[in-house]
Amino acid sequence: MKSWNKKKILEIDKKHIWHPYTQMKDYENRDPLVIVAANGCKLKTIDGDELYDSISSWWTTLHGHLHPKLNQAIMEQLKLLDHVNFSGYTHPYAVEVVERLKNFLPHTLSRFFFSDNGSTAVEVALKMAFQFWQNRGVNSKTRFVCLENAYHGDTLGAVSVGGVDLFFELYKPLLFKSFKAPSPYCYRCEEKEGFTLDANHECNLRCLDGLEKILNEHHEEICAVIVEPRLQGAGGILVYPAAYLKKLREITEQFKVFLIFDEVATGFGRTGTMFAFEQAGIAPDIICLAKGLTGGYLPMALTVTTEEIYQAFYADYLEGKTFYHGHTYTANPICCAVAAASLKLFAEEEPLVKTKEAREYFHQLLLDTFSDKPYVGDIRYIGYVGAIELVRDKKTKEPFSEELRLGFNIYMKSLEKGVVLRPLGDVIYWFLPLCISKTEVEEILKIS
Numbered sequence: 001m002k003s004w005n006k007k008k009i010l011e012i013d014k015k016h017i018w019h020p021y022t023q024m025k026d027y028e029n030r031d032p033l034v035i036v037a038a039n040g041c042k043l044k045t046i047d048g049d050e051l052y053d054s055i056s057s058w059w060t061t062l063h064g065h066l067h068p069k070l071n072q073a074i075m076e077q078l079k080l081l082d083h084v085n086f087s088g089y090t091h092p093y094a095v096e097v098v099e100r101l102k103n104f105l106p107h108t109l110s111r112f113f114f115s116d117n118g119s120t121a122v123e124v125a126l127k128m129a130f131q132f133w134q135n136r137g138v139n140s141k142t143r144f145v146c147l148e149n150a151y152h153g154d155t156l157g158a159v160s161v162g163g164v165d166l167f168f169e170l171y172k173p174l175l176f177k178s179f180k181a182p183s184p185y186c187y188r189c190e191e192k193e194g195f196t197l198d199a200n201h202e203c204n205l206r207c208l209d210g211l212e213k214i215l216n217e218h219h220e221e222i223c224a225v226i227v228e229p230r231l232q233g234a235g236g237i238l239v240y241p242a243a244y245l246k247k248l249r250e251i252t253e254q255f256k257v258f259l260i261f262d263e264v265a266t267g268f269g270r271t272g273t274m275f276a277f278e279q280a281g282i283a284p285d286i287i288c289l290a291k292g293l294t295g296g297y298l299p300m301a302l303t304v305t306t307e308e309i310y311q312a313f314y315a316d317y318l319e320g321k322t323f324y325h326g327h328t329y330t331a332n333p334i335c336c337a338v339a340a341a342s343l344k345l346f347a348e349e350e351p352l353v354k355t356k357e358a359r360e361y362f363h364q365l366l367l368d369t370f371s372d373k374p375y376v377g378d379i380r381y382i383g384y385v386g387a388i389e390l391v392r393d394k395k396t397k398e399p400f401s402e403e404l405r406l407g408f409n410i411y412m413k414s415l416e417k418g419v420v421l422r423p424l425g426d427v428i429y430w431f432l433p434l435c436i437s438k439t440e441v442e443e444i445l446k447i448s
Ligand code: PLP
Pocket: 117, 118, 119, 120, 122, 151, 152, 153, 154, 228, 233, 234, 262, 263, 264, 265, 266, 290, 291
């Protein structure tokens, strides 16, 4: 085993490194965790402690850390091609990803644009939807509809369609204006009482009224609606009914507005089906994929769209319809190799079938563990994702005050006990890998 100097690592880190989503002053009183290894569902610290990675390293890991077949795919790729630009060149590794992914997508989604991460996949989708209408000569359709509590990434376009004020409020002067429709936040829905559970409860979809009204009044200005299907992630793991998506598809078609599904977090089995939108029996016009695309190994993203959208860009060069967008590492062959290996695992080993029992057990255990707890206002779950929302008063749903830093304190406590939880305010959540076993589910919930 390699040996490290922990003191020196922390010293240099604190002196020079600026971490994401981190108030660096917090590190005056505590150190960041130093992780040196991982295996399966666990991370290993420099002190030799093992921790359950119950958030799948920011929602990426699917088949577990260091899966032998994914490791092998990278090793094999390193004998052949590390990188080449993707403009004017192609390679079999990108083609294999597309070939394999096509099998899991509706045939209407047939054009694949590679990029680097979730935010860029969203930027690409927004620009495609916008430029489609410009290329078609419809210059009025320039605006987007998004949801309150939405999170689509941290680049400025993605932030412009975001709805988490805590993250985005400050940047407002830099953003383009989008229409914000109500969030499908079932627990705080005035029409409903009690737990959200898996959000398949009877529902009149009142929360769609606001969105429908916006489209009714402004559809001539609107090019697309963007949503995270089946659950709003960073906005608080807000699970909502599949029927919402079905109706949303109907409304967007009625008003001739594109529907973009951001499956960056929900894609690749996390909600129990390969893609969350499948549960509604519909298809979007554009889908954004990243995170789990490479099984959680390397940064790569895809924006997949329809032939109709693609064709609006297909013209003689001088017509000015080219999509001027690209990133240096577009379709990097090593990323493609591991993505193809992950998709091959889905086809050959069917992890969603294999661990069906484990995820159902996870749901049941969430209910058994938390239903009677005094401060658990809501329990929500779907596939490998579960969350509890903590409230001061279960009856009134009054939240705790921010000063308590309740989520943060729970995070620190659970670390001591061997589980990595990274709460969203007062929402504690689990984003489990697809390889999870019943025993691991039990252990994670016992010590969370
Ligand atoms: N879209 C969704 C739904 C996400 O959850 C995230 C990240 O959490 C993103 C986009 C942005 O992805 P990235 O962090 O890779 O830019």
